[in-house]
Amino acid sequence: MPQLSQIRRMEAVSFRSFPATSTVFDGTWAIRLTAGHPSKRLNSVSPLDPSDRLWLEDRIHKAEQRFKSFGRSLVFRLTPLAPKGLTELLAENGWEEFQESIVMLADISKFELSKTIDQVPLKDVGTWIDNFIEMSDYNTDLKPGLAEVIGATEPETGLFVHSNDKGENASVLRCVHDRDLVGVFDLVTHPDFLRQGHGKAVMETALLWAQRKGALSSWLQVVAENKSAISLYNSMGFSELYRYTYWKPPVDSQSHGVLRNAAIAAL
Template structure:
């Protein structure tokens, strides 16, 4: 049965790594930390529609194509009942939004669901590393100070340009940013002659500082602008009382991974997206 819920609460269950290629937390990682970061991530990047099928959070957003905003997110490793029927229900829901069916598999996903998707031939793509560190231990006190911009429209225009996105996404991105409830710092690193060269979004959520939308313009990479944006966001959050910084980065983005490792971030867990094979009924 579908039901709406407003929040996700962490508990104290522990988890371990599964064998095989599935993305999992390390044996010493605590699923309570994973749950806390997952919940903070959902608050920081709010979907327009959120429904639950058991503990599977179904997130859909007509105005923006982001996978995090349009995916099924299983949130309890023990919730393994009626998998085939629930996948089918999710497929119908995504079809009604004209969105491709995508599952986001974190360490909170039940192993039986992964096995079911494996048997059905679902692809894995965009493996992502979640990293975290105490802000006091991070190397963020070098470089210029940058204050967050107050104009959401200015930030959105800069983000679209820096990411090389379609201008048609402006309305959807503006709606998402306007829906974020925790305090938000919008950072734009600009060149006086060529305009915005890097952007970052920092969300201050209790003692956490989450970094999102990190990007450097293609022609200005490897020049320190990305580091400046990250440092500016974390200094802003530290001033507001945040104690821990965290972020998500695709494992294939080796330059970004090395940047964050160099700053002092360390991996906490990974997640991966899954989609039906082309031509299947669920695709």
């Protein structure tokens, strides 16, 4: 397990790389909401200190009300920074863990990328998003929201589109360079060109760009069930740093409140 300080830094970099429209703090709980995009990481509560474990029920209720004002259902995103008492409280009240993701990290300072395709990042955000939508099952109605997220990202963003030998766009990737780190997001390969090395190729192009910008390490987030992506990342030198899970309330919480067991004391 990495040091908590390293996890805190990675969480902060993650928030800057995928900025929410609204971020407020309740103690060390980051409450992130975005009206224009339904992504879980943009609409969830992320506790950032294991010792911040007082008045849990009251704080969950307040978070629920804030989410309702945005038309969202309350979701918790629990990393190793979450207090143990919170996880137990949610589980005992019928909350469901519904997705696990892995944060992976690689030292790219020694990556040999001399034979990598050198490409200038795409400046046209709309064109990049169009390619991303074409290659994925992304909802076209969310295009404005994704454009807003990319436009609001303060660290330098690199948008890459990789083409095959026939000039057909085969894969896309978004990365964010933040000092000595570069985050990799939205890696997608066109369904017609899977297992032909295009995902790795666009990754290497992006990492070459980041190397030249001074990045020493690269990080990414991947759903734990995505074994093929994890295999690719492992082959490139990435390894697991830590995991996080998403939690959602029980179905009947809409009418009875998020917490049903009021007898459980806040820890």
